[in-house]
Amino acid sequence: MNGNPLANKDEKSHKKAPLIGIDIGGTGIKGGIVDLKKGKLLGERFRVPTPQPATPESVAEAVALVVSELSARPEAPAAGSPVGVTFPGIIQHGVVHSAANVDKSWLNTDIDALLTARLGRPVEVINDADAAGLAEARYGAGAGVAGTVLVITLGTGIGSAFIFDGKLVPNAELGHLEIDGHDAETKASAVARERDGLSWEEYSVLLQRYFSHVEFLFSPELFIVGGGISKRADEYLPNLKLRTPIVPAVLRNEAGIVGAAIEIALKHKLAK
Numbered sequence: 001m002n003g004n005p006l007a008n009k010d011e012k013s014h015k016k017a018p019l020i021g022i023d024i025g026g027t028g029i030k031g032g033i034v035d036l037k038k039g040k041l042l043g044e045r046f047r048v049p050t051p052q053p054a055t056p057e058s059v060a061e062a063v064a065l066v067v068s069e070l071s072a073r074p075e076a077p078a079a080g081s082p083v084g085v086t087f088p089g090i091i092q093h094g095v096v097h098s099a100a101n102v103d104k105s106w107l108n109t110d111i112d113a114l115l116t117a118r119l120g121r122p123v124e125v126i127n128d129a130d131a132a133g134l135a136e137a138r139y140g141a142g143a144g145v146a147g148t149v150l151v152i153t154l155g156t157g158i159g160s161a162f163i164f165d166g167k168l169v170p171n172a173e174l175g176h177l178e179i180d181g182h183d184a185e186t187k188a189s190a191v192a193r194e195r196d197g198l199s200w201e202e203y204s205v206l207l208q209r210y211f212s213h214v215e216f217l218f219s220p221e222l223f224i225v226g227g228g229i230s231k232r233a234d235e236y237l238p239n240l241k242l243r244t245p246i247v248p249a250v251l252r253n254e255a256g257i258v259g260a261a262i263e264i265a266l267k268h269k270l271a272k
Contacts, residue, residue: 023256031066034261039139082122084264131259133161140250147221155227158185190229204239
């Protein structure tokens with residue numbers, strides 16, 4: 001299918017300079033230098049543990065450490081270049097409006113302003129699943145797909161990105177859909193599988209319930225499954241019986257970093 005305006009843009013719409021993307025997670029904060037012409041990292045990603053408790057101040061310090069390490073590399077963008085960052089919560093106008101899987105002190109924090117002040121350079125923050133969705137829509141399994149694509153990330157919780165014709169509809173929180181009286185992510189996330197000691201077959205039953213419900217609500221053209229668990233997709237995706245094609249993410253654990261860089265490029269008109 002051919003209707004994705006992101007995928008169909010000429011590569012000349014990107015400037016040559018790479019950008020730094022940072023992915024804030026529940027257990028780790030990782031970053032990389034992103035080549036936006038190819039959607040790939042230049043060099044290895046750099047990771048530090050997420051501080052506990054993961055308060056705004058402690059996370060800002062950890063992000064600064066990651067950016068400092070990446071900025072010292074020869075392939076780094078120019079000093080003062082903007083940085084894209086992901087965060088596991090709803091972000092509106094730079095402010096955190098949900099904290100389901102992070103420290104509650106984040107609620108109502110202006111994370112854009114916090115990180116901009118700490119890093120001394122422009123920062124744009126995007127929901128982590130939305131970032132993964134942007135990356136998959138432009139460079140991954142969703143490239144060139146018209147209509148509705150839903151990127152579902154299975155990790156500490158269940159994240160989701162709603163993509164229509166290559167464009168992001170932000171802050172879709174489909175991990176909080178109620179299934180059998182529970183938030184879906186409390187039963188069907190990757191962490192829930194480990195917590196409950198479920199076999200892949202048992203886990204597939206829960207995923208079937210979840211994806212069937214989402215399919216009924218949205219009738220997407222494609223499901224893309226991301227998160228670290230996507231590398232084991234052959235253990236559970238073949239067990240799912242859906243009308244909608246469902247495939248593993250291509251960028252896997254790099255999707256958030258790449259998507260963060262896309263977001264900052266779009267906001268600063270460094271890409272179209």
